[in-house]
Amino acid sequence: MAVRVVIIGGSSGGLAVARELRHHLGADRALITVSATEPHFTFIPSLTRVATGTRGVDQISLDLAPALASQQVGFVQQRVVTIDPDRKLGVIGQGEYPYDFLVIATGHRSANEAVAGLGPFDGPGHSPMLVTGAVELASAVRALIKEPGPVVVGAAPGASCLGPSYELAFELDHLLCRRKLRHRVPISFVTPEPFLGHMGMGGAGKIRQVLEGAFEKRDISYPTSAAVTKITESAVESRGSGPVPSILSIIVPPLAGVPVVAGTPRLANLKGFIPVDSHCRQSSLDGVYAVGVAVALAPVEETAVAVNFPKTGHMTEQMALIAARDIVARLEGHEGQTAELSARCLLDMGDRGIYLAVDPVRPPRDRIPTVSEGRRWLLVKRAFERRNLWHARRGRSLPTSVGW
Numbered sequence: 001m002a003v004r005v006v007i008i009g010g011s012s013g014g015l016a017v018a019r020e021l022r023h024h025l026g027a028d029r030a031l032i033t034v035s036a037t038e039p040h041f042t043f044i045p046s047l048t049r050v051a052t053g054t055r056g057v058d059q060i061s062l063d064l065a066p067a068l069a070s071q072q073v074g075f076v077q078q079r080v081v082t083i084d085p086d087r088k089l090g091v092i093g094q095g096e097y098p099y100d101f102l103v104i105a106t107g108h109r110s111a112n113e114a115v116a117g118l119g120p121f122d123g124p125g126h127s128p129m130l131v132t133g134a135v136e137l138a139s140a141v142r143a144l145i146k147e148p149g150p151v152v153v154g155a156a157p158g159a160s161c162l163g164p165s166y167e168l169a170f171e172l173d174h175l176l177c178r179r180k181l182r183h184r185v186p187i188s189f190v191t192p193e194p195f196l197g198h199m200g201m202g203g204a205g206k207i208r209q210v211l212e213g214a215f216e217k218r219d220i221s222y223p224t225s226a227a228v229t230k231i232t233e234s235a236v237e238s239r240g241s242g243p244v245p246s247i248l249s250i251i252v253p254p255l256a257g258v259p260v261v262a263g264t265p266r267l268a269n270l271k272g273f274i275p276v277d278s279h280c281r282q283s284s285l286d287g288v289y290a291v292g293v294a295v296a297l298a299p300v301e302e303t304a305v306a307v308n309f310p311k312t313g314h315m316t317e318q319m320a321l322i323a324a325r326d327i328v329a330r331l332e333g334h335e336g337q338t339a340e341l342s343a344r345c346l347l348d349m350g351d352r353g354i355y356l357a358v359d360p361v362r363p364p365r366d367r368i369p370t371v372s373e374g375r376r377w378l379l380v381k382r383a384f385e386r387r388n389l390w391h392a393r394r395g396r397s398l399p400t401s402v403g404w
């Protein structure tokens, strides 16, 4: 009888697990079902470009149903409302889906409530973390171009996804320069990090110097160890320092697990993230795996203001391969291989890019991180977006040596 695998999440993590499983197990050996809340896969790293108006959501999205059907993977566009690990059952919408293996790739819930006034829909602050937020931010950027004024970009205490806040600071600077408005828009970057480029992983090589140099060259001020507490129509307030004037405030929130994960007994930690072992198996529930942003990863160190460990797209893909190959190995009666996570990231600066490679992500590292800046990395990032979508449409795996 075919093994039943239910995958919750139709984004980078869930799709990579489905692809890898199907690569090893034909339709006669595995019945694979993916559930996602949206009908589309969206290439999330390009949401910053949606926010700055250089990309439309339709240009970075594809329909999941035909893409998965071509891989003989079932798709249910419904929210998983209950996970019952004792009965090995997922309740998706109205239907019950028994599983032998459950892979959870549900990403995050933005904990916007951590900062008073961080909207986007119920406060003046903006966040690029979801498609809806990026689209709403794009209209706020258009309003800024009509009526320029001070801008604050940054992250809240406890944030872990700091890359997009750097990208937005750079991309806005570039956009405003092109429009010859930059002199009318002071930009501040407020971050909980103890120094630029900490990124929740304790920094890496010369990334700090590269980012500080770039911010200084572009006249972006950067208060560090800042604990943003409140966003108003005219300022961003931080604990222990005066308000920074801002008519457009973009703050990356701390993340939490999605409700169905956070609400399932014994599945997740207090923040709603799932503790896993080196095979990406949930620590105590048989047959349950987690990959990507849904996984609990402890911070590397205590900092004056909390900064959490990053969970990048590249790391998500590595976790997906580990989990899928472990399932295949277990079906064959042995253990899957494990590997320490590395990260290769591409940072969009609007007119150029930064390539950062760290191996392993979590210090201490036995290899010197690579940090490189130049226009070529921007072109690589843009090409990667197209390549990622092309591969997602055809159910093909990306070589993990490519940066994200």
Ligand SMILES: Cc1cc2nc3c(=O)[nH]c(=O)nc-3n(C[C@H](O)[C@H](O)[C@H](O)COP(=O)(O)OP(=O)(O)OC[C@H]3O[C@@H](n4cnc5c(N)ncnc54)[C@H](O)[C@@H]3O)c2cc1C
Binding pocket: 008, 009, 010, 011, 012, 013, 014, 035, 036, 037, 038, 044, 045, 046, 047, 048, 078, 079, 080, 081, 105, 106, 107, 108, 128, 129, 130, 161, 163, 164, 258, 260, 291, 292, 293, 294, 311, 312, 313, 314, 315, 316, 344, 345, 346, 404
């Ligand atoms: C603005 C932004 C920019 C980024 N830029 C980069 C970058 O440049 N480089 C990089 O490496 N990483 C980047 N990242 C991080 C990267 O996008 C994530 O690591 C990656 O998206 C994680 O994939 P995931 O599958 O774990 O979760 P997600 O992409 O968040 O997907 C979660 C999936 O779960 C589904 N889901 C959630 N709850 C349920 C439910 N109850 N039932 C059914 N389905 C559910 C959703 O529909 C979705 O399909 C960025 C992140 C953001 C937000």
